[in-house]
Amino acid sequence: MNKALKVDKILNAWLEYIALDDYSKAAVSPDAAKLRGIELQGNRVFIEQTTFLEIQKNVNTGQSGQQETAWALSFPLIRTQDEDKQKYYLRPLFSLDVTSILKGRYQAEGWNIDDLKLAEAGENLAQFFNLDDEEREQLKIQDGLRHLLNSKFGLDFEETYETWIKVVALPRSYQIKDIKRQPYLFEFQGNGFSKNLKKDLEKIKTSSRYWLKQRHPAYEYLFGEPTQPEEEDTYFGAFPTDPPTTSQLEVLKQAKSQPMTAVQGPPGSGKTTLIVHLIAQQVVKRALRLIETGEDINNLTIVSSTNNKAVDNVIEKLKQEGGERLFYLEGGNKREKIEKFAKNQLKDSLDYLEKGVFEEARLASLAQEITIIKDELSEQQNNYLQLRHQRDDDNQRKPYLLEKLQALKIKLETENTALTQLERRAEELADYAQIPIDCYERIRVRFDTALSRLSEGILPWWKRLWLWFTRSTEKNVLGKLKQACESDILQTLNHPNTSFRLEAPGSRSVLVENLHFVRRALDLARELQTVQSNQIETSENIVILEKESEQYLRELTALNNRLDVVIDDFYTFHKRYHEEHKSLFELSWQFLNQEALRRKENVKQALTLYSNFGVADSRYE
Structure with missing residues (x-):
């Protein structure tokens, strides 16, 4: 729906409401009512043709510039007197709009009352029956006259309006001068205020092109976004x-x-x-x-x-x-x-x-009391804001702490797994902890040197002759090796673990075997040293990670304790304070x-x- 149509609907709704309000307060001069030629038969209203044509002529021609006249049917006829007891008025209990009938063709067979729109039932009905505001608002007119009379007067749905007007009991009041059990038509133009308001609304309708644009107050009121309350x-x-x-x-x-x-x-x-x-x-x-x-x-x-x-x-x-x-x-x-x-x-x-006498001391005392209460409320507000800011910070930091603890947990699991593997390997290499590495290293060097001087396989005669002449035969080399390694080999013989004791090799094959043993022993001993060093480093890392985890866990526990505390919203203070x-x-x-x-x-x-x-x-x- 475009905005112009929406404005028309809003203004039409207002005009309709004004009409209802006018009807509800209708005080009809007897001169403005038509009693003769109006009759109820069963559920139909009959209007004599001469009366119909007379009213129709006024409805259709109306004076130029005059506000449109509405015509309504009501019954029974209730006559009251104003407060000055000078004028009499008819006070309709309800108003059935017959304006459209009077603008149409005459029907000798009359019109079904249930087909007429119930325009209003309000002020006069409420006044005569002493209805309070709540009871008045409970009057339902949207379902038509029969439902209204059924709820208020107990009209049976099978009963005709002709019968009802004859038997209905109406209250007696000093305001009511007489009651006639007959229908009547009346014209009503509304009170002076409504008349002027209608003119204003009509002017708004015809001039919407001037104000139906953004930033105009009327436009913003109708179509702007309402400002939400500040929480x-x-x-x-x-x-x-x-x-x-x-x-x-x-x-x-x-x-x-x-x-x-x-x-x-x-x-x-x-x-x-x-x-x-x-x-x-x-x-x-x-x-x-x-x-x-x-x-x-x-x-x-x-x-x-x-x-x-x-x-x-x-x-x-x-x-x-x-x-x-x-x-x-x-x-x-x-x-x-x-x-x-x-x-x-x-x-x-x-x-x-x-x-009265002005008391300066009293004025000062009251000012102090007011200031104290106001300051206490302001302090409560500040305390709440601090708690809420802390809560906002806690809610923002909590995911970081959980993520950090999860990462630390993974690191600790990794480090503990590594430490377990290192401990297992260190246990496997425990025998190599007592190897005299320096001694074994010197033996390895000498064994390597000796092995490099020994020839492999069957040598020709001249080669053997040359080795004998240069004193480089296998026997000579192994003999020199024994003398060079004597002290180191003796040190291995004193090792408590017999598997790590060495003897001077008597042949090249024994030398190769012993050299392989020495090299492996050295490799495993050095691996043990590395494992032990890694054990120490890993243990230290675990201690650091555990301390860090404990620190974050303490912070998270304190944070959760703060979050578990219910903070009363200061801004719902209307009951607490x-x-x-x-x-x-x-x-x-x-x-x-x-x-x-x-x-x-x-x-x-x-x-x-x-x-x-x-x-x-x-x-x-």
Whole structure:
């Protein structure tokens, strides 16, 4: 749906509502009603043709520039007298719209009443039957007249309207002068306010091209995104009644920061309580501004409604809980009410100022008490914010700690596995721990040298002759080897492990075998040294990793303990700190009373001016 069509639907809905509201308060002059020629037969309404054509002519031609006239059917005919007992009016219990019938063709067979749209059943019905707001809102008109009469009057669904009008019992009231059990038609143009409002709405419809664009206030109101309540917001002050509900708290936060806040709810949902809490916060706001900056701001709150009962509910709440009449000023659109309430309340206020005595010490004491409570609430807020910031940090750090501990666990498992393997290998090589490595190394060098000087295989005669002449035969080389290794070989013979004892080789083959043994022994001994060194390093790494794990685990445990603690959300303070906010309001009200006494002359002058302007002059009723 494009925005222009949406605007039309919204405006049409308003126009329809205004029509319903007009019908609900219809007070029809007998001159504007048609009684003759209107008849009920069974469930049908019959209109004489001459009467039909007469009304139809007025409906179709209407005067130029005149607001469109609506015609309705109602029954029975109830006649009342106004408060001045000068004029009589017809008060319809309900209104069935017959305008479309009158614009159509005449039907000699009449029209089925159940086919007519039930336009309204409200103010007159509620007034005659003493219905309260809740009972009035429970009147259902969308299902038609028969369902309404069935729920309110017990009309049987098989019963005809002709029968019902003859037997229905209507209450007697000093307002009702007479009742005639007959149907009638009436025309209604609405009251003056509705007439002007309709003109405004029609003008809006025809000029939408000028304002139906972004950034225009009307456009933003209809199509902009509503501002959500600030969760992390607080207020100071509460009326001495029940604490705000969660939904009321959202409204109070929204109203604190937004220039306009709309709230809707059925009877009993707490709108009156919400209003008195808003009033209390305005009082505290003014007191705090005076205490903290010396600036005096306006805390005037106007409660206005098209429904007198809604305003009366607020006044009743103020009387019930507030006590002091100086706290509020009753107004209204009736001079009698202004004279009865507002004038007397202004007089009481002036008398209070005249007789009251300003106490400077009391003013200072109240300011101190208010400041202490406000500072305590602010400290609670700061403490909560610190705890929440800590929680945010904890929630952010926890995954890092878990990841770190998991990585350390894997490293520890790896290191422990490696240590186990090293220990197993060290145990396998334990016998090589006592090998005299230096001795074996010297033997290996000499064995290598001797082996390199010995020829392998069968030698020719001249080669053997040359070896004999140079004293390099196998016997000579092995003999020299024995002499060179005598002390080292003797040292191996003293080794407790017999498998590591060596003897001087007597042949080349024994030399090769012994050299292989020495080389292997040296390799395994050195491997043992490496294994032992790695054991030490791995053990040290395990100790470091275990300490690091313990450190992170302690931090994680402390972090989890903090996270396990339930932190009461300070910003749902409406119940937990309700007593403190009530005290703030009561002390602030007393503080402002003292402040008024301190500046009594200025205040008296303002109240006197207001009294003369708002009460004495009938032009401002």
